Amino acid sequence: MPVSIAVLGLITSLILIVQKKPSVADEEIPHPINWRRFLLWCALSVIAIAAIQDIGSFIAIPSFLFFSFYLLGKIEVKKSILISLIFTAFIYFTFVQLLEVPLPNGILSDWLDI
Amino acid sequence: MDNVLIALSNLASIDAVITLLIGTLAGMMIGMLPGLSSTMGVALCIPITFNMPPELALILLGAVYVSSVYGGSITAILLRTPGTDASIATALDGYPLASKGRGSEAIGMATLSSLFGGTVSVIILIAVAPLLSKIALAFGPQEYALLAIFGLVTIIGVVSDNPAKGLVAALAGLALGLVGLDSFTGVPRFTFGHSELFDGVPLLPVLIGLFSVSQAFNLCIPAEAGVLKKDSIVNVHGHLPLISDIKRCFRSMARSSLIGTFIGALPGAGTSIAAFISYNEARRKSKNPENFGKGELEGIAASESANNAVTGGTLIPTLTLGIPGNAVTAVFVGGLTIHGMIPGPDLFTNFADITYTLLISLLIANVLFAVMGIALSKYLVNVTKIPGSILGPIILIFSIVGTYALRNELFDVWLAAAFGLIGYFMERWKYPTAPLVIALILGPILEVNFRRSMQISNWDYSTFFDSYLSLAIISLVVLSVAYPLWKAWQKKR
Amino acid sequence: MFKKAFLSASAAILVGTLTAGSAMAADFPSKPIKMVVAFGAGGSTDTMARIFAKYAEKHLGERVIVVNKPGAGGELGWTFLANSKADGYTIGLINSPVVEVYPFTRAETVGYSMDDIRPLVNVVTDPGVLAVKADGPFQTLTDFIEFVQSHPNEVTVSHEGIGGDDHLAMMSFANKTNTEMNMVSFSSNAEATAALLGGHIDAFEGNMSEVSAQINSGTIKALAVWSPERLDAIADVPTGAEQNVDLIAAASRGLAVPAGVPDDVYQKLVDASEAVINDEEFKQELVKLNMPLNPIYGSEYVDFLQDSHDSLKAIWDVNPWVKD
Numbered sequence: 058m059p060v061s062i063a064v065l066g067l068i069t070s071l072i073l074i075v076q077k078k079p080s081v082a083d084e085e086i087p088h089p090i091n092w093r094r095f096l097l098w099c100a101l102s103v104i105a106i107a108a109i110q111d112i113g114s115f116i117a118i119p120s121f122l123f124f125s126f127y128l129l130g131k132i133e134v135k136k137s138i139l140i141s142l143i144f145t146a147f148i149y150f151t152f153v154q155l156l157e158v159p160l161p162n163g164i165l166s167d168w169l170d171i
Numbered sequence: 172m173d174n175v176l177i178a179l180s181n182l183a184s185i186d187a188v189i190t191l192l193i194g195t196l197a198g199m200m201i202g203m204l205p206g207l208s209s210t211m212g213v214a215l216c217i218p219i220t221f222n223m224p225p226e227l228a229l230i231l232l233g234a235v236y237v238s239s240v241y242g243g244s245i246t247a248i249l250l251r252t253p254g255t256d257a258s259i260a261t262a263l264d265g266y267p268l269a270s271k272g273r274g275s276e277a278i279g280m281a282t283l284s285s286l287f288g289g290t291v292s293v294i295i296l297i298a299v300a301p302l303l304s305k306i307a308l309a310f311g312p313q314e315y316a317l318l319a320i321f322g323l324v325t326i327i328g329v330v331s332d333n334p335a336k337g338l339v340a341a342l343a344g345l346a347l348g349l350v351g352l353d354s355f356t357g358v359p360r361f362t363f364g365h366s367e368l369f370d371g372v373p374l375l376p377v378l379i380g381l382f383s384v385s386q387a388f389n390l391c392i393p394a395e396a397g398v399l400k401k402d403s404i405v406n407v408h409g410h411l412p413l414i415s416d417i418k419r420c421f422r423s424m425a426r427s428s429l430i431g432t433f434i435g436a437l438p439g440a441g442t443s444i445a446a447f448i449s450y451n452e453a454r455r456k457s458k459n460p461e462n463f464g465k466g467e468l469e470g471i472a473a474s475e476s477a478n479n480a481v482t483g484g485t486l487i488p489t490l491t492l493g494i495p496g497n498a499v500t501a502v503f504v505g506g507l508t509i510h511g512m513i514p515g516p517d518l519f520t521n522f523a524d525i526t527y528t529l530l531i532s533l534l535i536a537n538v539l540f541a542v543m544g545i546a547l548s549k550y551l552v553n554v555t556k557i558p559g560s561i562l563g564p565i566i567l568i569f570s571i572v573g574t575y576a577l578r579n580e581l582f583d584v585w586l587a588a589a590f591g592l593i594g595y596f597m598e599r600w601k602y603p604t605a606p607l608v609i610a611l612i613l614g615p616i617l618e619v620n621f622r623r624s625m626q627i628s629n630w631d632y633s634t635f636f637d638s639y640l641s642l643a644i645i646s647l648v649v650l651s652v653a654y655p656l657w658k659a660w661q662k663k664r
Numbered sequence: 665m666f667k668k669a670f671l672s673a674s675a676a677i678l679v680g681t682l683t684a685g686s687a688m689a690a691d692f693p694s695k696p697i698k699m700v701v702a703f704g705a706g707g708s709t710d711t712m713a714r715i716f717a718k719y720a721e722k723h724l725g726e727r728v729i730v731v732n733k734p735g736a737g738g739e740l741g742w743t744f745l746a747n748s749k750a751d752g753y754t755i756g757l758i759n760s761p762v763v764e765v766y767p768f769t770r771a772e773t774v775g776y777s778m779d780d781i782r783p784l785v786n787v788v789t790d791p792g793v794l795a796v797k798a799d800g801p802f803q804t805l806t807d808f809i810e811f812v813q814s815h816p817n818e819v820t821v822s823h824e825g826i827g828g829d830d831h832l833a834m835m836s837f838a839n840k841t842n843t844e845m846n847m848v849s850f851s852s853n854a855e856a857t858a859a860l861l862g863g864h865i866d867a868f869e870g871n872m873s874e875v876s877a878q879i880n881s882g883t884i885k886a887l888a889v890w891s892p893e894r895l896d897a898i899a900d901v902p903t904g905a906e907q908n909v910d911l912i913a914a915a916s917r918g919l920a921v922p923a924g925v926p927d928d929v930y931q932k933l934v935d936a937s938e939a940v941i942n943d944e945e946f947k948q949e950l951v952k953l954n955m956p957l958n959p960i961y962g963s964e965y966v967d968f969l970q971d972s973h974d975s976l977k978a979i980w981d982v983n984p985w986v987k988d
Binding site for chain 3: 210211213214215217218307308309310311312352354355356357358359362364366367369370438439488492493494495496498499501502504505508513514515517578579580619623626627629
């Protein structure tokens with residue numbers, strides 16, 4: 058039964074797309090994607106998420122923030138490091154210490170107790 | 172009356188005042204962080220409350236509950252990062268206002284509506300809880316299935332701009348809703364061997380992906396972006412909503428509070444249904460329905476008064492029947508029983524002093540978060556001035572950590588990231604994301620209750636027309652489908 | 665010279681690892697312990713875990729942090745537990761009978777086997793109850809069975825999901841009484857209770873602790889409790905055996921560690937659990953939550969799970985409840 062609902066749904070949606078496509082003129086074209094920035098940031102995010110488990114959240118988070126600020130935000134090095142560290146510390150204290158939500162420590166597990 | 176006096180004297184102690192303050196602040200914080208829901212907040216409080224006297228324990232749980240629902244609206248408005256499904260409808264109109272520099276006004280309206288909805292629901296709870304819980308019990312699987320259909324109709328309200336694309340998004344949501352263990356046969360469906368999907372596609376990672384992660388991309392990808400549109404000035408109209416605006420929204424607030432309280436009293440119906448039904452009703456009754464979704468204060472008023480009214484509503488079956496209306500109140504039941512109080516009629520007789528302490532503290536917590544919210548909104552709105560390239564990465568990290576914290580599952584983080592990209596492109600190609608989420612929430616409710624009704628009635632479709640209640644809901648559904656069609660037809664002529 | 669240095673160095677390493685190994689057990693625990701709960705925050709398993717953790721902190725002298733890892737009816741959490749480092753710093757809650765049935769009901773997809781998990785101690789056993797609406801037609805279990813026998817497949821009874829303990833209990837009930845019922849799956853006991861009180865279903869099968877409030881307030885009537893003896897929390901409710909239905913069904917919650925935890929660490933955890941279970945305050949809190957304490961330690965707990973596994977496997981082999 059759910060399968061039949063899905064099939065029906067997909068058919069109607071296809072019909073609708075075909076029908077509507079000519080009439081829906083994009084009245085407001087969003088400014089084009091800057092693909093270099095887009096791909097760079099996707100890569101950074103994927104590396105960060107992949108690194109959480111094995112290398113550890115508290116290495117992945119500040120590095121991700123630093124590279125995002127520095128490469129995409131064009132923010133000076135010192136300022137980038139400072140914001141990344143402050144924010145990581147905030148995450149550590151609210152989530153791990155206050156709310157007791159343990160995040161994967163990875164290679165830092167000998168230094169961080171939770 | 173004596174009980175009320177005892178309750179007031181319970182609340183007059185220093186301990187009670189401090190508990191209320193801490194509970195309210197903590198609740199607001201939890202509500203603002205994505206992924207941390209009210210359930211989590213209340214559950215974290217449980218071990219602490221065991222060592223407290225019962226009245227303080229309930230004050231703490233109550234304050235955390237009501238203020239965490241409110242807290243979600245602040246980030247939904249300013250950053251378009253709703254932490255739970257309760258505040259999606261708020262983001263629809265709140266964020267466009269924030270981009271115009273009117274974030275503080277929007278928070279002001281959200282605060283007043285939350286206060287209004289929360290207060291109305293507690294008053295209804297005190298006045299007619301036993302009666303309402305009887306009506307709630309009359310809702311069987313048939314009625315829940317029909318209610319879910321009524322909820323799905325609200326998608327019309329969200330997609331009025333572009334019905335075809337909205338419908339596609341909704342169908343995608345329904346299709347996603349099919350994933351998971353079939354609870355009637357025990358067979359996994361479309362899970363592709365991933366045990367992580369046995370309970371269905373988890374809602375909050377999808378929600379955080381579609382709204383928060385895609386928002387992070389919106390802010391970070393263009394070289395110079397931000398929440399504020401160019402040439403917008405923060406607080407240009409002052410930082411509070413105008414009296415005339417409040418007057419205009421009053422009817423919506425009142426209607427939404429009633430809807431919220433009632434839907435809250437139905438166990439398992441959910442906060443977002445209440446918010447969306449109220450939102451759709453407000454749009455339908457409005458003189459300028461075309462403004463909804465583009466920054467209409469009335470939309471915020473409807474959504475927020477409804478979702479905060481749900482808090483009082485869910486406590487109705489909890490206190491009178493011992494049946495929790497949602498996951499948060501399930502924790503309340505634990506909190507009540509551990510202090511030797513059996514939910515049920517006894518709560519209003521033998522334990523009336525403690526029960527009234529809870530109810531009155533809920534009212535005070537509502538006032539407290541409203542005062543804090545109004546006072547802070549003037550400053551919080553400055554978040555919108557932060558450049559997108561700083562805000563974006565921070566929102567992304569919050570989304571990752573928040574998604575992980577939901578059930579300590581990295582799979583969910585990947586899911587949120589994937590839906591972030593989907594959401595980013597949906598938005599560029601003008602496919603609305605809200606219908607997908609509504610359909611993902613309501614699809615499984617509809618299917619489970621439909622099949623439950625079929626099983627109970629031995630596959631007799633007339634079971635859906637058996638009670639006055641189901642007939643009433645059916646007519647509501649028909650009306651809300653027919654009305655916009657009729658209006659459109661009239662316009663054409 | 666070089667050889668000598670090498671030898672002494674390796675000796676030093678060897679001594680180092682040895683002392684580290686025994687030191688690990690001697691000063692266990694020296695850092696916080698994670699307690700994995702395979703269900704969501706706020707549920708009854710979670711509540712029990714959080715109370716247990718509070719007293720375990722007292723007796724172990726270290727923080728015990730509850731980590732919720734819900735999903736797939738507990739499977740995700742147990743897979744996580746089975747794959748955790750076997751150093752004693754990760755312990756978890758396991759729920760019988762579901763924990764021992766997944767390895768054969770979900771043989772193709774399940775991520776753990778019972779050999780990966782070493783059971784520590786059973787804490788709570790929450791028996792099943794069969795209940796009806798207080799003002800309904802049924803007053804005793806005998807009434808109910810007679811009616812079901814004369815009206816096969818007409819009576820609707822709720823349970824909390826296919827293959828869960830309530831569903832298994834009802835299947836055994838149907839077997840033993842030679843009856844057929846329309847078993848309707850609900851997503852939570854709360855929804856099922858509401859449906860019972862609203863008259864949408866005829867009977868309710870669920871765990872005692874979740875409906876004792878309604879039983880004691882008189883809104884619903886329990887026909888039988890599936891335990892060997894009557895329970896203090898609902899002393900008026902007769903057992904199945906008293907009414908000639910020899911059925912024992914319950915949901916049990918206990919603790920386990922990943923297999924491979926060193927024996928001395930394992931023993932320390934068993935001792936600490938025993939200290940918690942014998943703590944008067946802990947007992948009091950469980951009584952208030954209507955969770956019946958049923959301590960089974962170490963190897964006896966392993967046997968308990970094995971017996972339950974064997975009897976359910978026998979039913980499954982004849983009549984699998986999940987059919988593709």
